[in-house]
Amino acid sequence: MGHGPGLDTNETKENVIVINRRSFFGALLGIGTAGMGALLAVPVLRYVLYPLYTKAGLGEWSVVGPVDEFSDLAKPIRKTIDFAQRDGWREVVSSQSVYVTKAEDNQLKVISAICPHLGCSASWQNAQNEFVCPCHGGRFAADGAHVSGPPPRGLDALPHKVENGKLMVHFKYFRSNVPNQEVLG
Ligand code: FES
Numbered sequence: 001m002g003h004g005p006g007l008d009t010n011e012t013k014e015n016v017i018v019i020n021r022r023s024f025f026g027a028l029l030g031i032g033t034a035g036m037g038a039l040l041a042v043p044v045l046r047y048v049l050y051p052l053y054t055k056a057g058l059g060e061w062s063v064v065g066p067v068d069e070f071s072d073l074a075k076p077i078r079k080t081i082d083f084a085q086r087d088g089w090r091e092v093v094s095s096q097s098v099y100v101t102k103a104e105d106n107q108l109k110v111i112s113a114i115c116p117h118l119g120c121s122a123s124w125q126n127a128q129n130e131f132v133c134p135c136h137g138g139r140f141a142a143d144g145a146h147v148s149g150p151p152p153r154g155l156d157a158l159p160h161k162v163e164n165g166k167l168m169v170h171f172k173y174f175r176s177n178v179p180n181q182e183v184l185g
Contacts, residue, residue, distance in 0.1 A: 064100060064160070064167040070108055076101040076124045076131070076142055078113070083171045096171055098158060099124060099131075103143055110160040110169045111144040117151035119176050131155060152179045 062081040070077065076099040085094050097113040115122045120135035130147060131140035139147040144155035159170040175182040 061161070061163075061168040061170055064098065064110060064169050067108075067162045067165055067167045070100050070167060073100065073102055073108070075126065075129075076111075078124065081169060081171060097121060098169055098171070099144075099155075100167065101142055101144065108160065108167065109143060110158045110167070111155040112158055112171070112174070114156070114173070115151055116153050116156060116174065117149070117177055122155060152177055153181065156181055 062083045064079050064081055079098055079100060080095050081098055082093050082095050085092050099111050099113060101109050101111060103109040113121050113123065115133040115135065115138055117133065117136060117138050120133050122131045122133040122138065122140060124130075124142075125132045128139075129142070131142075131144070132138070133140075133149065133151065136150050138149035138151040140151075140155050141147055144157060146152075146154040156172075156174045158172060161168050173184040175184055
């Protein structure tokens with residue numbers, strides 16, 4: 001009768017300690033699980049978000065050819081280049097035609113063969129000494145400058161460089177039918 005409250009208090013204390021221990025280990029387990037979850041989530045998130053952080057665009061530089069090949073350039077030379085294009089998780093290799101020509105200052109210039117009017121392929125015509133687009137008759141000079149027809153600008157110049165004796169180009173797509181170059185990718 002008289003020991004009841006004392007025993008109750010001790011039991012209560014033990015219970016509190018046991019509960020506290022349980023809470024402590026429970027919390028520890030919870031933190032560990034959350035930590036592991038966070039660690040595992042990083043690669044998963046990186047995988048899921050990868051395309052968002054990878055600009056859908058093109059690989060950097062493509063080989064046009066040995067630079068010696070263009071040392072005595074009398075007229076534009078057509079070349080097919082390959083470049084890597086990333087679309088989300090996929091990387092596809094595409095080909096495009098470019099022309100190696102000379103700029104006004106006699107330096108090498110690489111231009112896209114894509115007509116800036118509506119995207120047909122312009123080609124060099126020896127007989128006319130001009131680039132001609134077959135779709136709507138756009139004409140361009142040997143350095144790509146617009147001569148006549150509907151295209152609102154000249155053939156697009158592409159960044160190029162010479163590395164280890166090779167002429168390299170960074171292919172880009174540009175918006176059609178606008179007067180100034182606007183890079184699309
Ligand atoms: S697409 Fe070339 S002139 Fe129209």
